[in-house]
Amino acid sequence: MNASSLSFRGASVTAVIVVALTAVLAIGSLLPASSPIQISPFVITLAGKYLAYAMLALAVDLVWGFAGILTLGHAAFFALGGYAMGMYLVREIGARGVYGNADLPDFMVFLSWKSLPWYWWGSDHLPVALILMLVVPAALAALFGWLAFRSRVSGVYLSIITQALTYALMLAFFQNGFGFGGNNGLTDFKDILGFDLHSPYTRAGMLFLSALILAGALLASRYLVGGRFGRLLIAVRDAESRTRFLGYRPEQVKLLVWVFSAMIAAIGGALYVIQVGIINPGEFAPANSIEAVIWVAVGGRGTLSGAVLGAVLVNLGKTLFTAWLPEMWLYGLGALFMATTLFLPQGLMGLRQRFTPVRPSEVTPEVTDPEGGTA
């Protein structure tokens, strides 16, 4: 049919698998502790973290796999979403904090601030936090993308300024005076909408909700890139100048997918904060953004499902490695980067396709760039 049908049918399958597996985990965690198949809370936290990372990977795949923008700064949107949710969760602590101040978060009391800064206004309402979570990263992405795509910054140049962006944000959030808890970030959360964050029911519920949101994001992305717009996007990726000469506006196409992707990353960040229980400026580190790119590369660039698969597999590997052979993890991760780019340019999804007979109607999307490597 069209160039992208194969992998995107996979997206709905992946969505179903994610929801089903998560449901099993969530139910398993609610079994009594005596039961042999009870899932420990630790596993639930890990699974929640993986799903949040899968959202980030999906966001990276949208821009890298479909628009050819290698972002090295997507963790910035992830962390901004996380901070928006963290602000709400910190306000929910109220008078139960160390200093017992009902109006000010602990770190502000510690810095002997007298009142909330204006940008914390309304942060005690979840709807405001949700709006902030989407609007702030989207606005930043829109501004950055509008400036960059309009002046046709592309390739490694774009990669490097996305990295500079997240680095600048990291430095800013590390400062105490910036009003987001400095070094320590936001943590010690108690509950969300009155549900205790430490209760197994809340945790199982949040995990399942994350799975539903991830499935929703997968389907939404599939809808976005599967149709006419998706083909335009791939045209921009593979031959931007040609697309421009055909009368399209590549910068608008890129901007739209860029902002959409930033919002998905931000939602991932919010889910991360709720389930992991902390957000600090380290999340902005450029290394995190680059790691997110390798999840996508491992899973398979431009396939949506591959991003989710890669994020879960690589992070599972990281968890196991750092538990058993902590000093070996960096070797493993480094080797993964090199091996994937050298031997598996299409990722694991590409591997699957390599062993399935290709019918003429199902040509996989071309990810290499015929214009001579400007990608």
Next chain:
Amino acid sequence: MKTFLAAALLCLSFALPVTARADEDAFSGLTTTQFNVIATSVSQIAQEGGPRALPVLRALSDHKLFAAKEGDGLFIQTDSGWQDARTGAAATPDPEMVRPVRLNNHVRQAVAAAEAQLQLIAGTPAERQAAATLLYQRHDPAMLPAIDAALGKTDDASLKTMLQDARAATLLTPGAPPSDEQTQRQAVATLYAAGGLDARGVLTQATTSEALAPATRKDAQDAVASIDRSLRLWGFGQDAFYGLSLGSVLLLAAMGLAITFGVMGVINMAHGELMMIGAYTTWLTQRAVMSVAPSLGSFSLILAVPAAFLVCGALGILIERGLIRFLYGRPLETLLATWGLSLILQQVIRSLFGPTNVAVITPSWLSGSFHLGGLEITLNRLAIMIFAIAVMGGLMLVLRRTSLGLEMRAVTQNRRMAALMGIHTARVDALTFGLGSGIAGLAGVAVSQIDNVSPNLGQNYIIDSFLVVVFGGVGNLWGTLAAAMTLGVGGKALEPIVGAVSGKILILVLVILYIQRHPRGMFPLRGRGVES
């Protein structure tokens, strides 16, 4: 109450004979436990002078002066034993029966002034100069006679100037003996000529001093304003020096990157790690030289320069042959692969040498600083600036005057055409990558002198050096130079205004915005083969 009085009297009756027995001299005050008596005694010792004054005061400030618990014996503890403080002869006090003479801040200040006063007369020329400087900085009215005495005796011009400054400062200090308006205005003029923060402090005080005539105070006010102006100018100069030195570090870090990126279009994420390996090579060279010929230890840095270049250059060629050549035409994949490589290199160094900092020694000929007008020039930073310029000059020579350089420029401008003209592009790529990596190693040698050498060293430089390359424009060394210096000086210029971290953030944002306006940097490369 009665018993208390009786006890006090009893104590006195025991104490009095002791004091009476001692032949009173300036040193006696040191045997008490009251700080103000000790301080007075210190000043008195300095006034009297004498051969034993300086050794005793030195011992006092080094905590080596001990007083007998009974009697007024004073002893100096030496490496070999004890000596009598008053005579310098060997002595054998019972260590149980002596206690150290105690110091507080007040006494310490008195000792410093007293030492200065003594050294003015008895010290070596350098000591006298230092003493005069101290007297100038303290401008204690009590020292006025000492200053006058020293002024009368010296013929040394620079010492005389310093003493005259000290005298002027002392005269204007509250509590100085009254002087006529002519002398005061003369003093203000002298201090104004001297300049600097110390003079400014004295003059500021003088603007409100009741002891001075209104005209003198007006003079002082003008002088303060004028000194402020010149201090601000010197401050700019100092910031510019720091900025240029930071820029030189950035230049060293970015030059290699600029070469590899310019020729191959490859952003080598492991570039910072090559710098780190260069720094570790410096450390290893130093250790090797120290173990073979410890006397040559301070010159090991010179040996480290070629060593780091060769080690990193060889490693670079290895990386190009083993990894990067398989990824040509896919710059973004190269970026990811070299990032993976950087993680592995970090971990290798961490496993070999541990995760903590290693101590690279700064040789004596690179430590310290000198003053140039109101500037303080630190030698290691100056050396890095010179080194950066030398490396850049060398690189320019290679690019312009060797056949490899010619081939590299050809490949940069139009790879396909160069290949058609018979240039072996694969060989050029490998050598270029080796050259760029070798320069990273040189940057590592420089950085080892000013920064911590740890496996994470490279991470601190990689983002900045990327920005320099992109900001300057690819394939243009002058652009890299201009970008490095702009970022260095700009960062340092913003620092005092908005703070160090905010300054850095601002610079990042400005560069991001600049690249949006000029996507190919300040000096874009023009040529037929340059991608659209």
